[in-house]
Amino acid sequence: MPNLAAVPSLLLADDNPVFLRALIEILEPDYEVVAALHEGAAVLDKVTALCPDLVILDISLGDMTGLEVLRRVKAAGCTVKAIFVTVHEDIDFVNAAFDIGASGYVFKSRVSEDLQRAISTVIKGGRFVSGGLSLPPQAEK
Numbered sequence: 001m002p003n004l005a006a007v008p009s010l011l012l013a014d015d016n017p018v019f020l021r022a023l024i025e026i027l028e029p030d031y032e033v034v035a036a037l038h039e040g041a042a043v044l045d046k047v048t049a050l051c052p053d054l055v056i057l058d059i060s061l062g063d064m065t066g067l068e069v070l071r072r073v074k075a076a077g078c079t080v081k082a083i084f085v086t087v088h089e090d091i092d093f094v095n096a097a098f099d100i101g102a103s104g105y106v107f108k109s110r111v112s113e114d115l116q117r118a119i120s121t122v123i124k125g126g127r128f129v130s131g132g133l134s135l136p137p138q139a140e141k
Helices: 017-027 040-050 066-075 091-099 108-123
Strands: 009-013 032-037 054-057 081-086 104-107
Touching (some): 009 040, 017 032, 040 066, 054 066, 081 091, 091 104, 104 108
């Protein structure tokens, strides 16, 4: 369980280097960015090595989808929380993300309005989705 008194650690993954740098600039004043990666295979390696509090993933990564990355992370028994930050604003993508264990889903078009709130909500154990969409029902545990 993450230490909520400490600065939350984040691992970022996006195949767009310009967007990734922008995310780092937005987040570093309030969070510890432990890695910023472009490919899913690197995320799989670093999540277990670094044990961040939260992974922020794009759906479109160079070598595999962010959905596949999170599916593999969760299948390996890792309990890291995840937020997708993506251009995909379709409810089917939102549902797919939550179905595999995401805790948040932020549209890139709403990053400046929603990302900080999403991170805060997810770190505290809640769930978040951009754009006023309804959250999918939470799976039984």
